[in-house]
Amino acid sequence: MIRQIINKEVLEDILSLRFLLSLLLTVSLFAASGVMFASSYAAQLKDYSEKTNENLAALREQSGKLYQLAFYKQKVYKKPRLLTCCAEGFEKSLPNCVRFDAFTSDLPEVQNEGNFSVPHFSDIDWVFITSLILSFVALVFTYDSICGEREQGTLRLMLAGTIPRHEVLLGKYCAAMCTLGIPLCIGLLISLIIVVSSKDVAVSPGEWLKTLTIVFLSFLYLSIFVLLGLFVSSRTAHSANSMVILLLVWVGLVILMPSFGRIVSDVFSQSPTQVDLRRKLDEASKRISDNADTFGENATSVSSDVNSPINNPPAHAKYGTAMMNARNQVIEEHHRKMLAQVFTGRSFTCFSPVVTYRRASEAIAGSGLSHCVSLRQQIRQYQDDLKEYIRNEDAKDPNSLHLIFPEESCARNWRTISHRPVAFGAVPKFQEREARLGESMQLAIWDIGLLAVFNVVFFAMAFVSFLRYDVR
Numbered sequence: 255m256i257r258q259i260i261n262k263e264v265l266e267d268i269l270s271l272r273f274l275l276s277l278l279l280t281v282s283l284f285a286a287s288g289v290m291f292a293s294s295y296a297a298q299l300k301d302y303s304e305k306t307n308e309n310l311a312a313l314r315e316q317s318g319k320l321y322q323l324a325f326y327k328q329k330v331y332k333k334p335r336l337l338t339c340c341a342e343g344f345e346k347s348l349p350n351c352v353r354f355d356a357f358t359s360d361l362p363e364v365q366n367e368g369n370f371s372v373p374h375f376s377d378i379d380w381v382f383i384t385s386l387i388l389s390f391v392a393l394v395f396t397y398d399s400i401c402g403e404r405e406q407g408t409l410r411l412m413l414a415g416t417i418p419r420h421e422v423l424l425g426k427y428c429a430a431m432c433t434l435g436i437p438l439c440i441g442l443l444i445s446l447i448i449v450v451s452s453k454d455v456a457v458s459p460g461e462w463l464k465t466l467t468i469v470f471l472s473f474l475y476l477s478i479f480v481l482l483g484l485f486v487s488s489r490t491a492h493s494a495n496s497m498v499i500l501l502l503v504w505v506g507l508v509i510l511m512p513s514f515g516r517i518v519s520d521v522f523s524q525s526p527t528q529v530d531l532r533r534k535l536d537e538a539s540k541r542i543s544d545n546a547d548t549f550g551e552n553a554t555s556v557s558s559d560v561n562s563p564i565n566n567p568p569a570h571a572k573y574g575t576a577m578m579n580a581r582n583q584v585i586e587e588h589h590r591k592m593l594a595q596v597f598t599g600r601s602f603t604c605f606s607p608v609v610t611y612r613r614a615s616e617a618i619a620g621s622g623l624s625h626c627v628s629l630r631q632q633i634r635q636y637q638d639d640l641k642e643y644i645r646n647e648d649a650k651d652p653n654s655l656h657l658i659f660p661e662e663s664c665a666r667n668w669r670t671i672s673h674r675p676v677a678f679g680a681v682p683k684f685q686e687r688e689a690r691l692g693e694s695m696q697l698a699i700w701d702i703g704l705l706a707v708f709n710v711v712f713f714a715m716a717f718v719s720f721l722r723y724d725v726r
Contacts, residue, residue: 259425260432267395267433276391277437283387284441287378288448291339296454298334305331310683317678320651321671324356324644325662331365332629333686336461339449340468341615342379343622352633356640357578357660359633361531361589362626380442381615384472385608389479389508392434393500396483398493399426400720405493423484423720427713430480435473442469463691467618474705475611479504481712488719511606517599531588538580542573549573558667567668571657578660589630596623604701607708614701618694629686636684643682648672 267273309329316326332350349362403409412422446465449455457465483500490496526534546553550569557565603609616622641658648654651672657664658671665671689697 256421256425256428259422260429263399263426263429264432267429268436272394273433276394277440280383280387280391280437280441281444283378283383284380284445285448287339287380287383288445290378292449292452292455295334295336295339295449296452299454302331302334305329313681313683314678317681318675319673320644320647320676321662321665321673323676323681324640324658324671325660325665327353327355328684329353330629330633330684330686332625333688335619335621335625335688336455336457337464337468337619338379338621339445340380340465341612341619341621342381343612343616343619343625345621345625348623348626352629354633354637355660356637356644358582359585359630359637361585362630380445380468380472381612383441384438384475385611386508388434388438388472388476389608390504391437392430392476392479393483393497393504395430395433396426396480397487397497397500399430399484400487400723401490401496402487402493404491404723419721420717423717427480427484427716430483431473431477434476434480438472438476460688460691464618464620464694467691467695468615471611471614471618471702471705474702474709475607478607478705478708478712481709481716485712485716485719488716488723507606508608512603512609514599514603526588526591531584534584534588535581538584539577542576542580546573549576556664565668567655567657567664567670570661570664571659571670574659574661574664593623593627604704607705610701610704610708614698614705617698617701618691620689620694624697628689632686633684636682639682643680644671647674647676650674 313323313326313328316322330352332345335345338345347364349364351363351365353360353363398405400409403412413419450457482503483496486499486503487493487496490499543554549572550566552564552566553569553573555564555566556570559565600609600613604613617624620628645658648656648658648671651674653669654672655668655670657668661670695702
């Protein structure tokens with residue numbers, strides 16, 4: 255009997271004007287999304303390749319002397335992610351560049367080459383279309399699914415027989431999901447064809463799996479609004495009232511609640527300013543310099559002549575290393591507080607299914623804030639590898655003092671680090687790595703679980719309400 259209900263509901267839906275309009279709107283948006291992404295992704299790849307080659311060319315020049323390699327300030331940009339077509343994650347507004355050497359790393363920067371006077375608008379990606387447009391379409395298809403049939407008198411005739419109410423509810427739910435799946439799948443297919451047909455796009459097997467995961471998340475997200483529509487429809491007597499209630503709930507969940515995240519983060523977790531950062535850096539430097547005697551005699555003395563009696567290279571190396579560690583700690587703490595502010599707002603807005611769906615999709619796609627965090631972690635690992643390489647190469651030079659610490663003038667004048675050239679092919683190069691599906695799932699597991707909880711809760715509410723619904 256469930257199959258008959260599904261066939262009846264789907265046939266009625268696809269023959270309706272609302273389905274035709276929804277199909278045209280959805281497919282048009284997905285097609286536009288694919289075209290816009292294909293053109294911008296090619297430009298992003300070209301720009302990224304040019305800047306990466308510039309950094310490698312400069313790194314090759316510095317390999318003429320080992321100490322120059324250690325102090326060269328590399329400039330690394332975020333690698334364009336193919337799956338930003340699914341979940342862009344405000345990549346254009348987030349930091350996209352990091353400067354670092356073997357010892358220290360600056361805070362991430364935003365370096366845009368476009369017109370700064372033109373505001374950044376949200377890209378029309380899959381998550382945007384699904385979370386905003388299709389979630390509303392889901393309510394349009396379900397607001398009168400129960401109360402509408404009650405007004406027409408068909409619900410009473412249907413339940414007058416031996417059909418259990420739970421079968422009616424399941425049939426309507428499955429029919430609504432099938433109806434929504436038609437424009438979603440057609441739109442996704444058209445967008446994929448446009449993107450994949452571009453000569454600059456090469457999709458790996460791992461990216462195909464991530465794409466399928468995001469499609470699954472999209473259906474899981476839309477299921478919440480289908481169940482919400484069934485619940486409200488089973489709690490009202492008239493379809494007009496149901497539509498008004500659902501519209502208000504949709505505005506609250508999809509538009510208002512995500513906007514509150516910024517307000518909450520500003521109130522409860524204020525991030526430090528650049529003035530605070532400079533003040534803390536000065537305080538950390540003063541604290542180290544006030545205790546310079548603990549590092550050895552003449553720890554702060556520096557003369558261009560390494561044999562000068564006022565110099566104590568080992569003590570000065572300890573002093574410089576302490577300064578570096580203090581500076582790095584202050585910058586890491588500043589960066590951690592900046593992230594904490596964002597996470598505070600996101601934690602508050604997790605009650606909105608759209609925020610949870612967006613976070614899970616961004617984690618799977620490797621875009622947005624998770625991309626920034628991953629890039630910084632990989633840079634720290636690369637710095638450790640580069641320092642280890644420098645130590646190993648420096649150990650081969652008998653003329654070096656073998657003191658690896660962050661002061662270029664001492665490395666140049668005292669030869670604390672070897673001045674020998676190194677083979678550029680053996681020098682570690684930074685290459686950003688994309689997370690595998692398993693790693694991405696670990697980041698998104700709580701959000702996926704929360705989407706599942708939303709489904710269970712709304713299904714229980716719809717089921718109980720329909721069992722008690724008066725069909726007379």
